Amino acid sequence: MAPIDFYFWPTPNGWKIAIMLEECDLPYNIKLVDLSKKEQFAPDFLAIAPNGRMPAIVDPDGPDGEPISVFESGAILQYLGNKTGRFYPVEQRQCTEVEQWLFWQMAGLGPMAGQAAHFRNYKADKIDYAIERYTNEVIRLYGVMNDRLADRDFLAGAYSIADMACWPWIRGYKAYGIDLKDFEHLRAWFKRVGARPAVERAANIGKDQFKASQGRAQSSI
Numbered sequence: 001m002a003p004i005d006f007y008f009w010p011t012p013n014g015w016k017i018a019i020m021l022e023e024c025d026l027p028y029n030i031k032l033v034d035l036s037k038k039e040q041f042a043p044d045f046l047a048i049a050p051n052g053r054m055p056a057i058v059d060p061d062g063p064d065g066e067p068i069s070v071f072e073s074g075a076i077l078q079y080l081g082n083k084t085g086r087f088y089p090v091e092q093r094q095c096t097e098v099e100q101w102l103f104w105q106m107a108g109l110g111p112m113a114g115q116a117a118h119f120r121n122y123k124a125d126k127i128d129y130a131i132e133r134y135t136n137e138v139i140r141l142y143g144v145m146n147d148r149l150a151d152r153d154f155l156a157g158a159y160s161i162a163d164m165a166c167w168p169w170i171r172g173y174k175a176y177g178i179d180l181k182d183f184e185h186l187r188a189w190f191k192r193v194g195a196r197p198a199v200e201r202a203a204n205i206g207k208d209q210f211k212a213s214q215g216r217a218q219s220s221i
Contacts, residue, residue: 007031007056021080023196059083074102077161087161100156139176167194171194
């Protein structure tokens with residue numbers, strides 16, 4: 001199997017794809033897209049990801065045997081799940097459970113946590129209203145996850161791409177001014193997922209670049 005080109009920078013959206021690639025034991029080549037240098041707007045990258053956001057992948061072994069590029073992290077998770085038959089069930093009821101929580105992350109948890117981190121940590125002139133608004137919404141969303149996980153180990157029953165999508169956005173809880181001790185079930189899930197060897201490997205990818213870019217970053221999204 002030919003390696004997948006994985007366009008990556010160490011952010012939550014990047015890490016969620018790294019987790020899936022590691023979990024599926026797929027060969028891949030990391031192509032760093034340095035957001036601090038605005039490399040996401042380079043013409044070559046825009047040809048792959050028209051929205052100018054990473055992550056993106058190019059799979060030389062597409063479903064028809066031809067190369068295929070995929071952008072948007074949720075779509076990439078679905079594509080890889082379909083490609084491998086792993087972590088993305090085909091049975092309709094189970095699939096719907098997974099997709100609900102995947103889209104919940106894409107539409108809610110990710111954008112709100114990104115805004116909270118931006119206004120709390122990156123914007124020089126602080127706007128109290130924005131900080132309060134987005135922090136409170138992240139706290140609410142953490143509460144939604146905490147309630148969901150009160151009687152189950154994973155968001156959609158079995159471990160799935162929904163957990164992979166959400167875990168990196170919980171990883172940055174300190175940037176949102178949140179203490180996970182306030183969310184018993186979410187905290188247990190965070191540790192449970194984080195203890196998986198594939199997640200540990202993925203979480204270590206790009207650590208040096210992440211630390212070096214913190215002072216220059218304009219957004220955590």
